[in-house]
Each structure stands twice: as structure tokens, then as C-alpha cells.
Amino acid sequence: MTKNDHWIICDANCLCHRAFHAFPDLMHKDDLTxxxxxxxxxxxxxxxxxKTELIAFCFDHRGSARLDLDPGYKESRKKAYEKLKKEDPExxxxxxxxxxxxxxxxxEYLFELGFNNVFYQDRREADDLIxxxxxxxxxxxxxxxxxTDEDMWQLLGPRVRQFNPITKAxxxxxxxxxxxxxxxxxxxxxxAIAGCKSDDVGGVEGVGEKTAVKYITGDxxxxxxxxxxxSSSAQIxxxxxxxQLPFPETQEEGFYEDEITYDKWKAFCLKFGMESLVDEFxxxxxxxxxxxxxxxxxxxxxx
Numbered sequence: 590m591t592k593n594d595h596w597i598i599c600d601a602n603c604l605c606h607r608a609f610h611a612f613p614d615l616m617h618k619d620d621l622t623x624x625x626x627x628x629x630x631x632x633x634x635x636x637x638x639x640k641t642e643l644i645a646f647c648f649d650h651r652g653s654a655r656l657d658l659d660p661g662y663k664e665s666r667k668k669a670y671e672k673l674k675k676e677d678p679e680x681x682x683x684x685x686x687x688x689x690x691x692x693x694x695x696x697e698y699l700f701e702l703g704f705n706n707v708f709y710q711d712r713r714e715a716d717d718l719i720x721x722x723x724x725x726x727x728x729x730x731x732x733x734x735x736x737t738d739e740d741m742w743q744l745l746g747p748r749v750r751q752f753n754p755i756t757k758a759x760x761x762x763x764x765x766x767x768x769x770x771x772x773x774x775x776x777x778x779x780x781a782i783a784g785c786k787s788d789d790v791g792g793v794e795g796v797g798e799k800t801a802v803k804y805i806t807g808d809x810x811x812x813x814x815x816x817x818x819x820s821s822s823a824q825i826x827x828x829x830x831x832x833q834l835p836f837p838e839t840q841e842e843g844f845y846e847d848e849i850t851y852d853k854w855k856a857f858c859l860k861f862g863m864e865s866l867v868d869e870f871x872x873x874x875x876x877x878x879x880x881x882x883x884x885x886x887x888x889x890x891x892x
Contacts, residue, residue: 595730596722597645598719600736600741602648602691602715603715605691606687607631607754608624609690621690625694626861646699647709648707648709649709649714655836658831701853704849705848706844713836713839716741717834731749734751740834747762749762750762775805783800783801793814793817794817854870
């Protein structure tokens with residue numbers, strides 16, 4: 590992968606959570622800035638690690654179209670948030686503060702710095718936008734997805750790999766296939782059968798991912814679990830719609846030319862009291878040697 594054909598595509602919400610927990614009390618002029626500081630620090634780290642300066646950020650946005658298929662989708666998260674509001678106002682305010690910082694980052698700060706590859710769409714999740722961008726890669730381009738989310742494994746291919754920012758592990762199509770014995774494109778079916786607890790997608794009773802893989806490869810012996818899978822075809826079919834990426838009718842996007850300069854970077858860092866990042870400018874001169882569409886002023890999801 591060379592400097593001008595390798596995109597880093599970030600699960601931005603994942604990175605925001607990571608930054609918030611790393612710098613929960615970082616403040617400048619009575620304004621908490623932990624998400625912003627940790628996020629900008631990570632940009633430099635990732636660009637240095639992968640020797641590229643092409644980077645895109647994908648955020649969750651308002652609502653989820655998946656609720657039209659399953660009203661219980663991610664229901665436990667909503668209930669936990671409402672419970673927090675009633676029973677622990679202090680932690681609820683912390684959660685609200687996190688959301689405020691993320692909102693400022695995705696709608697204002699990154700664009701102010703000149704990062705134009707910032708993507709979010711109403712009723713779509715970051716996963717959908719990451720999948721959409723992977724599909725839009727040119728034949729000469731490759732991508733590294735930065736995320737801890739195993740749902741991304743379905744996107745792996747000859748030109749797409751995933752980096753876990755916590756474990757530092759890189760998973761490629763080859764690594765995945767050797768580990769699971771199936772192709773990445775079959776991973777969504779595994780999740781549809783086994784379910785996804787974190788998203789409240791209920792799977793076939795008593796069937797986990799390893800058993801689902803055995804069923805797909807034809808290695809599952811006929812018995813109780815086999816029959817449960819067979820009799821749950823309708824549930825599995827609906828689950829596939831929930832877990833496949835991208836979700837239907839996700840609006841297509843392409844990559845854009847950034848407008849980052851050292852002067853912008855320095856002024857921004859000083860404005861927020863982040864002097865330690867001034868010399869961590871993540872761009873080198875002349876890194877754009879390809880045509881990238883300039884970002885239009887009206888961005889999807891801004892309304």
C-alpha cells in the first residue's frame with residue numbers, strides 16, 4: 590500500500606469512546622475537550638502507523654432504519670440510557686457530555702480543520718457508511734478499517750483489512766478465512782443465525798457463532814440445534830437484513846480532497862489549549878497526487 594492508494598476508514602464513534610475514557614477530565618476554559626484531544630492524537634498515530642495521509646471518518650447519526658424491521662433493535666441501550674437518567678443523574682450528565690463532544694467534532698471541528706471526508710447520514714450507522722466507502726474504492730485503492738466491531742469482518746477482502754485500535758491486531762481476509770473456515774461474505778449469515786447480543790438481534794436458541802459456521806460449511810450433525818436452525822428460517826432471513834452492511838438505500842458517497850494546512854492545525858490546537866499537538870501535524874507537503882472530488886458545501890445529514 591502506497592501513500593496515495595491507501596485509505597484509513599475510521600469507525601469514529603469507536604474512537605470517540607476510546608478518547609473520552611482516556612481523557613475524561615481534560616478541560617480548556619471550562620469546556621471538556623477529552624474527545625477532541627484523544628481523537629486528533631489518534632489521527633497522527635494511525636497515519637504514521639499505516640504510512641498514508643488519506644483518512645475518512647464515519648459517524649453514527651440520528652435514529653436507525655433498522656428499527657423499521659425490528660423495534661427491539663438496540664433496545665437495551667435505549668433502556669439503559671433512560672434508566673441512567675432516572676437513577677444516576679451524575680452518570681447521565683456524563684453521557685450527555687460525551688454526546689455533546691461527539692456532535693461538535695463531527696459537525697464542526699473536523700471540517701474547521703479541513704478534513705472533508707467526514708460522513709454521517711440520518712438513520713444510518715457508522716458501519717453502513719464504512720461499508721459504502723469500501724464499495725466505492727477504486728481498483729487501485731485499498732483500505733484499513735479502524736474499528737473494534739466484529740460486524741466489519743463481512744467487509745474484508747483482497748483490498749480491505751481491519752485494525753483493532755485496542756488490541757492492535759490486524760485481520761485480513763486470509764486471517765479470517767483460516768480462523769473461521771468461511772469467507773468474510775458469509776459472516777453476516779453467521780451473525781443472522783447466532784444473533785448479536787450487543788445489538789439485541791436475537792439468534793437461534795442455543796446456537797453460537799461456531800455452531801452457525803458448522804451449519805454453513807455442512808459440518809453440523811443433524812440434531813436439536815440443526816433442527817432449530819432449519820425451523821428458524823424466517824427469523825434468520827429477517828436478521829440478515831439487520832446485520833448486512835450497508836443497510837439498503839444508504840446514500841452513496843465518494844472520497845473528497847481535504848483542505849488541511851499547518852496554519853489551520855496550529856491555530857485550532859492553540860485555540861483549545863492543545864499545545865502538545867501543534868507539532869503533531871498529520872500531513873506532509875504534496876501528499877495529494879491524485880484527483881479527489883472537492884467537497885460540496887451542502888453535506889448529507891447536516892439538516
